[in-house]
Amino acid sequence: MGPAPHDVRGRPPTDLAEWEEFWGIGGGREQYINCTQIDAFAPPMPPRTQIVWYKRDLRVGDHRPLAEAADRGPVLPLYVAEPSIAAGADYHPRHWTLIREALIELRARLAKRGQPLVVRCGEMPEVLESLRATAGPLRLWAHEETGNQRTHERDQRVRDWARAHEVPFTEVPSRGVVRGPHDRDEWADQxxxxxxxxxxxxxxxxxxxxxxxxxxxPSHADLGLRPSTAALQQIGEAEAHRTLDSFLRERGRSYRRAMSRPGPAQTECSRISVHLAYGTISLRRVVYELRRRQEELRGANGPDAAARRKALSSFDSRLHWHSHFTQKLEDAPRIENESYIPAFDALRADDWDPALYDAWLHGRTGFPMVDACMRHLRATGWLNFRMRAMLCSFAAYDCWLDWRRFAPTYGGLMADYVPGIHYPQVQMQSGTTGINRVRIYNPVKQGKEQDPDGTFIRRWVPELSHLDTTAYVHAPWKMSPIEQQAAGCVIGKDYPERVVDHNDAYHHAQDAIHELRQRPEIQAQADTVLERHGSRA
Structure with missing residues (x-):
């Protein structure tokens, strides 16, 4: 192994202080658990079996736990498919489809290096106990993960097990997220x-x-899941690099214009999000390749190079956002289940309408752009960012649904689901942060702007595919009864009636949220949220 994985001493860090110095962190972060002192006069002990615990880092490249473990003894790369995690409302069968595909490739890549991936189905502490009986003394390595409450509690159980059994456990920072006390004003530099x-x-x-x-x-059945039928993106370390390269060098020229439009975005967005979600490529590798491509374009002339430079600048910003939002959940895990400002939890608590929720979840709201986007997401596991925000806005404002009840299932539909991005975004689009502008998307306006000729809507809402007038594609309720009969699309029969009046819903939501945000005690809490979680220039 070359010098890159080592620090300036020419060797790996060996204790907590050196790890903190290497990673540029401090404040007593818990990197090692129960690292025992070694008696210099004791007879040499056989090296511990180095378990590399794979979670959302399914790769061999830019994987510090794997590299450090390989320097220290026999390596047992391990992935545990945990039924308790798969039982969560935000875990969808499509997630295991993708993970399983990535694991198959990862096993082959590791096998070429001498040790295939070990996969078990069960709960992590019990699996570790079994391995301790067969593999001898253990040392455990993993990347830090900012996940949901279930994975957070699971990680703590593993730490407790490691302490109880005197197993050194090293958790390595990842994705630019800082664990433990830190200065928010210095986060961007870090x-x-x-x-x-x-x-x-x-x-x-x-x-x-x-x-x-x-x-x-393990199969889907082993995890209590039904097989997924979604037409999902391919995943794996090789595919991650191909996807990134094709975006940086070919597909990304129109990224800035296309990323808001659900049709063009499918090919002109990076499509790297699912790979970042499961770690088939590291965020640092993506940033490295991006900066290298930006340097290549720096001296290039002509409109094509100029357009690509602007596109990659926008992409660069979104990579920062990836970590920025994940940091919010890392700093405040409670925001998965509670509003940033607790008073907002009561805003919609008593207004849950199962019929509205079901119509939204299955793309039967009577608003073509909403329905097209939801059906596309359900079928493919992917949707561009702006339309995800619109779907969330429609649920929270038009349907007046409590975000805490729809957010887990909504996240489960996303093949690239990352809790650290999902929950802060859902709260932003639901108006419960207290610091962000209340943005209520008009679904008809969004359709006209982002799908002006109705191509995307006609593709995903075939009930409207035969309408000749594009204006009716965006607002079919404007057709007269005669026009509906002629078009073979009778509202309420062939395509649903609108479940709400958007204008009425808009004013109701604005008034309710404005009234709450004007209270002095809410404004004081909002100042605290801004100080702790707000973006820094």
Whole structure:
């Protein structure tokens, strides 16, 4: 292994102080758990089996836990499919479809280095206990994960198990997210420093652990899931690099214009989000390749180069946002289940309408752009960012649904679901942060602006595919009864009636949220939220 994975001493960090210095952190962060002192006069002990616990980092490249483990002894790369995690409302069968596909490739890549991926189905502490009995003394490595409440509690159970059994456990920072106390004003500089660190070369060879069988790859049924039928994006480390390269060098020229439009966005957005979600490529690698491409374009002339520079600048900003929003959940895990400002939890608590929720969730609201976007998301697992925001806005404002009840299922529909991005965004689009502008999307206006000729709507709402007049595609209720009969699209029969009046819903939402935000005690809490979580220039 080359020098890149090591610090300036020419060797890996060996204790807490050196790890903190290497990562540019401080404040007593818990990197090692129960690292025991070694008696210099004691007889040499056999090296511990180095377990590399894979979670949302399904790759071999730029994987510090794997590289550090390979320097220290026999390596047992491990993925545990946990039924308790799969039972969550935000876990969809499509997630396991993608993870399983990535694991198959990862197992092959690791096998070429001498040790295939070990996969087990069960709960992590119990699996570790079993491995301790067969693989001898253990040392555990993992990337830090900012996940949902279930994974957060699972990680703590693993830490507790490691302490109880005197197993050293090293958690390595990832994705530019800072764990523990930190100065929010310095976060952007810390992010840049993290992204500027050298990429970690994958080990050329792994010392195998022959006493442990790789194990079968769990099925959906093993996790209590039904197979997914969605037409999902391909995933894996090789596909991640191909996807990124094609965006940076070919597809990304019109990114700035296309990213708001659900049709063109499917090919002209980066489509790297699902790979970042499961770690088939690291965020640092994406930033590295982006900066390299930006440098290539810096001296290029002509309109094509200029357009690409602008597109990549916008993409760069969104990579910052990826970590920025994840940091919010890292700093305040409660925002998965509670509003930033607690008083907002009562805003919609008593107004849940199951019929409205069902119509929204299945794309039967009577608003063509809303229905097209939801059906597309359900069928493919992906939707561009602006239209995701519109769907959330419609649920929260038009349908007046409590975000805490629709957010988990909504996240589950997303193949690229990342809790740290999802929950802060849902709260922003629901008006419960207290600091962000209340943005209520007009679904007809969005349709006309982002799908002006109705191509996307006609594709995903076939009930409207035969309408000749584009204006009616965006607002079919404007057709007269005679026109409806002629078009073969009778509202209320062939296509749903509108479930709400948008103008009425708009004014109701504005008034309710404005009244709450004007209270002095709410404004004081909003100032606290801004100080802790607000963006810094």
């Amino acid at each position: 992010w840049e420093a993290s992204m500027d660190r050298p990429l970690v070369h994958p080990p050329d060879a792994l010392q195998p652990v022959d006493s442990v069988a790789p194990g079968p790859m």
